[in-house]
Amino acid sequence: FDLHLSKGNNEKREYSFQAGVLGLNAAVEGPFSKKYKGSYLINYRYSTLELLNKAGVLPDNAGTNFSDLSYNIYLPTSKLGNFSLFGFTGWSGQIFKAKMDSTKWEESSDRHPFDFLSNTRMNGMTHSISLGNKATLKTAIGQSFTRTKYLEQYVESNYSITDNYKDQLDNSKFTANTTLQYKLSNQLNFRAGIIMNWISYN
Numbered sequence: 001f002d003l004h005l006s007k008g009n010n011e012k013r014e015y016s017f018q019a020g021v022l023g024l025n026a027a028v029e030g031p032f033s034k035k036y037k038g039s040y041l042i043n044y045r046y047s048t049l050e051l052l053n054k055a056g057v058l059p060d061n062a063g064t065n066f067s068d069l070s071y072n073i074y075l076p077t078s079k080l081g082n083f084s085l086f087g088f089t090g091w092s093g094q095i096f097k098a099k100m101d102s103t104k105w106e107e108s109s110d111r112h113p114f115d116f117l118s119n120t121r122m123n124g125m126t127h128s129i130s131l132g133n134k135a136t137l138k139t140a141i142g143q144s145f146t147r148t149k150y151l152e153q154y155v156e157s158n159y160s161i162t163d164n165y166k167d168q169l170d171n172s173k174f175t176a177n178t179t180l181q182y183k184l185s186n187q188l189n190f191r192a193g194i195i196m197n198w199i200s201y202n
Helices: 048-054
Strands: 014-019 023-033 036-047 065-076 082-096 114-131 135-155 161-183 189-201
Touching: 036 048
Parallel strands: none
Antiparallel strands: 014 023, 023 036, 036 065, 065 082, 082 114, 114 135, 135 161, 161 189
8 A cells, every 4th residue: 555644844843732532642843944845744642541541540451552653754855856754653552450359250351361562663765756747756665563462361269370371473574666657648647666575474
């Protein structure tokens, strides 16, 4: 898929803060200087449920924590085309703590504490340059990483804790692609390119 991130305001610096049901969101964007059309945009979000859980508003084990960060740095040039540095990172997880009181165990799952996390990140660079009035060359490279981890334990009758199940999957991927687009007419465009992927699992 083709992912497009918004460019920052290249005329003035701006700040924003939002609070919603899912999370708190803060962003900053602006130009590097008044004489340069380049810009930056940085956005961060944090889970509202996790804040309520830490404040004791929600019941125990009710909060799923997550946070994410994204950025887009736009760097245009007069002769070498336009560059963009971009990335996004997300952290999420949930922890279930078993109650050390067998009288409060209503189901078998009540004595199975677990720790789950799912993290992902992507960083890359794009470049586009016009080759005359009809052709455009676009190139992008990026590296992504995901990790999914699950650890489940078991509370014995004497309240000692033993490991019951553990699983972790790491996925790393490097992608590079180049696309040439040529305008044959107002209604017809020709596009050709190449995509390369390197994937590793652990």
